[in-house]
Amino acid sequence: xxxxxxxxxxxxxxxxxxxxxxxxxxxxxxxxxxxxxxxxxxxxxxxxxxxxxxxxxxxxxxxxxxxxxxxxxxxxxxxxxxxxxxxxxxxxxxxxxxxxxxxxxxxxxxxxxxxxxxxxxxxxxxxxxxxxxxxxxxxxxxxxxxxxxxxxxxxxxxxxxxxxxxxxxxxxxxxxxxxxxxxxxxxxxxxxxxxxxxxxxxxxxxxxxxxxxxxxxxxxxxxxxxxxxxxxxxxxxxxxxxxxxxxxxxxxxxxxxxxxxxxxxxxxxxxxxxxxxxx
Numbered sequence: 510x511x512x513x514x515x516x517x518x519x520x521x522x523x524x525x526x527x528x529x530x531x532x533x534x535x536x537x538x539x540x541x542x543x544x545x546x547x548x549x550x551x552x553x554x555x556x557x558x559x560x561x562x563x564x565x566x567x568x569x570x571x572x573x574x575x576x577x578x579x580x581x582x583x584x585x586x587x588x589x590x591x592x593x594x595x596x597x598x599x600x601x602x603x604x605x606x607x608x609x610x611x612x613x614x615x616x617x618x619x620x621x622x623x624x625x626x627x628x629x630x631x632x633x634x635x636x637x638x639x640x641x642x643x644x645x646x647x648x649x650x651x652x653x654x655x656x657x658x659x660x661x662x663x664x665x666x667x668x669x670x671x672x673x674x675x676x677x678x679x680x681x682x683x684x685x686x687x688x689x690x691x692x693x694x695x696x697x698x699x700x701x702x703x704x705x706x707x708x709x710x711x712x713x714x715x716x717x718x719x720x721x722x723x724x725x726x727x728x729x730x731x732x733x734x735x736x737x738x739x740x741x742x743x744x745x746x747x748x749x750x751x752x753x754x755x756x757x758x759x760x761x762x763x764x765x766x767x768x769x770x771x772x773x774x775x776x777x778x779x780x781x782x783x784x785x786x787x788x
Contacts, residue, residue: 510763510770514540515754518728522756527730529584529757538597541762545596546603553593557615557638563631565615566590568602575610575647575677575779576639577601579761580632582654584696586621590614597762601651604765604772613639617659620700625707628655628700629662633674636663640675647677649779653761654733655696657684664721665713678720678782680775682760683733686723686740687711692732711743720782722748722774726755733757750774 510518517540525533554564579601581588591598591614598614605612617631632650639648652660660681667673685691688707701707714721725737741749752760752771764772 510754510759510766511544511768514544514759514763518754518756518759522728527728529730534758537756537758537762541600541759541766542596544766545600545762546607546765547596548599548603548606550606551599551602557635558631560618562616562618563634564590565613565635566599566602567611567613568599569606569611571611573609573611574645575649575783576643577605577610577612578632578635578639578648578650579612579614580617580650580652580656580659581614581761582652582656582758583619584694585628585655585658585700586619586696588619588655590616600765601761604769607765608772608776620696624699625701626662626666628659629666632659632663633666636674636676647783648675649678649680649775650674650676651680651682651775652684653682654684654757655700657681658686658688660684661686661710661714662708664717664719665708665710668713668716673718676719678722678778679717680722680724680778682724683726683729683737683757684723685733685736686714687736687743690739691736694732711739714740714747715744720748720778722750722778724750724752724760726752726757726760728756730757 548568552567602612615635618627687709688701689704689709691697760771
């Protein structure tokens with residue numbers, strides 16, 4: 510992220526005060542759209558199930574051994590993998606391809622029509638399909654906001670069932686890790702139900718055996734900072750990093766752009782854990 514973009518992100522925080530309003534979302538998207546890279550190779554709308562949202566876009570060449578699976582956010586009730594005219598989240602596909610990897614960006618079923626655990630199960634289905642296609646590949650599962658919550662749900666469920674996700678590592682940007690303590694935001698309640706009905710993930714996240722990286726952004730709203738603190742308290746060994754100058758959305762939107770600190774962090778995480786796995 511360039512110094513100019515850092516200044517603009519700080520100004521957005523002053524204007525919107527941590528709100529994830531439609532105006533804030535649109536302004537952040539507009540900030541990064543001009544510098545988002547375009548992919549060279551993409552196949553769109555590949556089905557992994559029968560529902561209209563059970564499709565993914567695939568970027569890069571299929572012979573690559575590392576596969577980024579990016580799970581978008583959207584408050585549990587909205588969001589998408591993007592269309593052919595959108596720079597997002599094709600930017601992640603372009604970054605992965607330029608870095609010698611593949612990327613898969615799925616849609617998934619949304620609340621309120623599809624409450625917990627439908628999105629969790631969709632993520633599990635995508636990962637399982639890719640693993641069956643390429644048992645030798647390394648799958649790196651990345652989620653942002655609600656997408657990170659779905660990743661956490663899938664990891665915790667696999668831990669409870671003693672059937673771990675077949676992934677090489679996971680990265681969660683500004684996620685919800687303990688749904689019972691996440692309050693009564695309409696989107697959260699539409700997906701998870703009332704706080705008393707929700708399943709917590711912190712004990713299981715403390716026991717996962719794959720490398721995991723968690724981030725919280727400098728300008729994240731209070732809910733996500735509280736969730737990061739809950740993770741830190743329950744899992745003091747967790748690799749939780751604060752990303753300076755970023756807001757709730759800029760982590761994913763800036764990937765592949767100029768002075769890309771987030772993409773560089775992800776590549777370093779992947780390379781370190783690939784080396785550790787093959788050593």
